[in-house]
Amino acid sequence: MAGGYDATYAAWRANPEGWWSARAAAIDWEVPPRAAFDPTLGVYGRWFPGGRLNTCFNALDRHVAAGLGDRPALIWDSAMTGRVETLSYAQLTDRVARLAGALAARGVARGDRVIVYMPMVPEAVIAMLACARLGAIHSVVFGGFAAAELASRIADAQPKAIVSASCGLEPGRIVPYKPLLDAAIALSPHKPAFCLILQRPERVCDLAPGRDEDLRAAEDAAEPHPCVPVEATDPLYILYTSGTTGRPKGIVRDNGGHAVALANSMAMLYGAGAGDVFWAASDVGWVVGHSYIVYGPLLAGCTTIVYEGKPVGTPDAGAFWRVCGQHGVKAMFTAPTAIRAIKREDPEGRLMARHDLARLEALFLAGERCDPDTVLWAETLLRRPVIDHWWQTETGWAITGNFRGLGLFPTRPGSGGKPSPGYDLRVLDEAGREVPRGTIGDLVVKLPLPPSCVPTLWNNDQGFRDAYLSQHPGHYTTADAGMIDEDGYVWVMSRTDDIINVAGHRLSTGAMEEVLAAHPDVAECAVVGVKDALKGQVPLGLVVLKAGVTKDEKTLEAELVAMVRDRIGPVAAFRTARVVPRLPKTRSGKVLRATIRKIADGQDYTVPPTIDDPASLEEIKSVVAPAGPPLRAPGP
Numbered sequence: 001m002a003g004g005y006d007a008t009y010a011a012w013r014a015n016p017e018g019w020w021s022a023r024a025a026a027i028d029w030e031v032p033p034r035a036a037f038d039p040t041l042g043v044y045g046r047w048f049p050g051g052r053l054n055t056c057f058n059a060l061d062r063h064v065a066a067g068l069g070d071r072p073a074l075i076w077d078s079a080m081t082g083r084v085e086t087l088s089y090a091q092l093t094d095r096v097a098r099l100a101g102a103l104a105a106r107g108v109a110r111g112d113r114v115i116v117y118m119p120m121v122p123e124a125v126i127a128m129l130a131c132a133r134l135g136a137i138h139s140v141v142f143g144g145f146a147a148a149e150l151a152s153r154i155a156d157a158q159p160k161a162i163v164s165a166s167c168g169l170e171p172g173r174i175v176p177y178k179p180l181l182d183a184a185i186a187l188s189p190h191k192p193a194f195c196l197i198l199q200r201p202e203r204v205c206d207l208a209p210g211r212d213e214d215l216r217a218a219e220d221a222a223e224p225h226p227c228v229p230v231e232a233t234d235p236l237y238i239l240y241t242s243g244t245t246g247r248p249k250g251i252v253r254d255n256g257g258h259a260v261a262l263a264n265s266m267a268m269l270y271g272a273g274a275g276d277v278f279w280a281a282s283d284v285g286w287v288v289g290h291s292y293i294v295y296g297p298l299l300a301g302c303t304t305i306v307y308e309g310k311p312v313g314t315p316d317a318g319a320f321w322r323v324c325g326q327h328g329v330k331a332m333f334t335a336p337t338a339i340r341a342i343k344r345e346d347p348e349g350r351l352m353a354r355h356d357l358a359r360l361e362a363l364f365l366a367g368e369r370c371d372p373d374t375v376l377w378a379e380t381l382l383r384r385p386v387i388d389h390w391w392q393t394e395t396g397w398a399i400t401g402n403f404r405g406l407g408l409f410p411t412r413p414g415s416g417g418k419p420s421p422g423y424d425l426r427v428l429d430e431a432g433r434e435v436p437r438g439t440i441g442d443l444v445v446k447l448p449l450p451p452s453c454v455p456t457l458w459n460n461d462q463g464f465r466d467a468y469l470s471q472h473p474g475h476y477t478t479a480d481a482g483m484i485d486e487d488g489y490v491w492v493m494s495r496t497d498d499i500i501n502v503a504g505h506r507l508s509t510g511a512m513e514e515v516l517a518a519h520p521d522v523a524e525c526a527v528v529g530v531k532d533a534l535k536g537q538v539p540l541g542l543v544v545l546k547a548g549v550t551k552d553e554k555t556l557e558a559e560l561v562a563m564v565r566d567r568i569g570p571v572a573a574f575r576t577a578r579v580v581p582r583l584p585k586t587r588s589g590k591v592l593r594a595t596i597r598k599i600a601d602g603q604d605y606t607v608p609p610t611i612d613d614p615a616s617l618e619e620i621k622s623v624v625a626p627a628g629p630p631l632r633a634p635g636p
């Protein structure tokens, strides 16, 4: 790509629609768009109206048609089972077309929803692409979520079908998916017409007669289905993400804008193109998995890796470097927490040194704020650029980063880089005024958002406006606080809502509070995210008991932990609950969560002037941070 970062950003700014029109040439359109952007459509405008395309065609068939069918498209590397399997572009296309045929034969058509609840196996990717092929809308649910979370997504998306597996594999245990799926379907008022289940040899499951069928048998028996062209503005998928309440938000992704933005990002940001091996060590249940295990690499003709394993313990902290060496990974992407886990077990990089990393050119990190130590550790040992970049489920690709395709600028550990061309990023104060450089405020994007970003929430335009567009009119609220420094580097500091990031997993403390509040002994509760050296943050629950309850605290904690695990899932990593006599509140009754978090983190804090009773903070302190800093007098 010609031009450095500054020139490219300036070129986008000077003519955003022209700039994106040029990028749209990387996509094969059945009917080219009549415009790059139409501000009169949708909630804030829509990208590439009038365009018709099929995302699966762009990810698979066109590469086969170009004679690249023998190239590896997908490598499944399962550290959990020791298996490695490669599917060429031709093989992957055939499997996707057949599964699409199987879904279509059972009634799935354009616009229908299909929920995919799968572990990290090729069939997860095949199912997503099969939906895309039909113009059906997939909604992948992360395997670490419990039945109730799956049920709420089934209820909201109303899928015609669910594609799942008999089990997932976690270190030391098999996770039977089928009982979770059955429980979720029983809980949901909406029932799917049918389910296709991948039988894994590690734990085969019973199939419900009349509802469940064996996925491989259905796929093998089906006729390949051709790609169904859809409108650029039609949804490709819905991905539910944690919001500020227990009800997850259905982030909608369109077909056209998504394909254009992701294809562009592969070259501009990651410096990866056809024939390169690209590995995002994430899960298909998260946005990183959607964008950079599935769509981005395949749109660009890369080889993608589907890794079933962990950064440590499968079998050791050299696992990631083994995968990079064995498959010739050129660019890798993971969450900082994974690197912290590796660093903890292999601080000198002895396991890293055992693997041939000659082809690895850069490591990308995102999903949570990355501490500078972790960046520096990885940079020192890898002797390659380690690039922190900031993005969200809502955007689908990086809001800020450092751009290999444009020539890297010097990194600043702790900063997420500079705004991606396409994003007009601003920092506003509470009154909506832009703050001077170097001042922390609300990070917002001036509308319109670039292609691939959320156009609305599933069946909920008003919810979209309320959650993202109402706080600062004319801008998208990222719900992250941070600053832009004198040199244009962006520093993302914290969320402004009750979302926490646990081991790179986005979770809502509000959802956890709803679970704790349902315990019969709990009168009131608060959940805050406290600092954790490995996972970045972990949830801490504070509960006030109903009058007369005398239950032993350890028993109560065990019950609360089990409830969160059962209703939200093990991934919430909820392990600590403490009983407190009361919660610190403002005089208007708002729980002072930010102050509680500071106390639990051992940070300095001021007593908010609006507090109802300062003694309530002392009580919290004695429970969660006995060695915390002294109280300071209320501010003016």
Ligand code: COA
Residues within 6 Å of the ligand: 119, 142, 143, 144, 145, 168, 170, 171, 175, 281, 282, 283, 286, 288, 310, 311, 312, 334, 335, 337, 338, 341, 366, 367, 502, 503, 504, 505, 534, 569, 570, 571, 572, 573
């Ligand atoms: N299916 C079922 N259970 C799952 C799961 C899945 N797909 N993923 C995680 N879990 C379970 C784990 O088994 C664990 O259960 P446990 O409480 O019984 O031990 C629990 O959820 C918490 O898992 P996790 O957060 O992965 O913690 P961990 O202690 O097992 O591992 C790390 C710590 C750092 C190794 C791990 O969190 C990790 O690899 N993080 C990277 C995350 C990442 O890539 N995020 C992508 C965002 S870009």
Ligand code: AMP
Residues within 6 Å of the ligand: 241, 287, 365, 366, 367, 368, 369, 370, 388, 389, 390, 391, 392, 393, 394, 416, 478, 479, 480, 492, 493, 494, 495, 501, 504, 505, 506
């Ligand atoms: P998710 O939607 O799961 O991708 O989570 C998005 C949130 O994770 C963001 O709003 C940030 O709070 C946080 N996040 C992601 N990447 C970064 C990063 N590079 N630096 C700081 N925070 C990040």
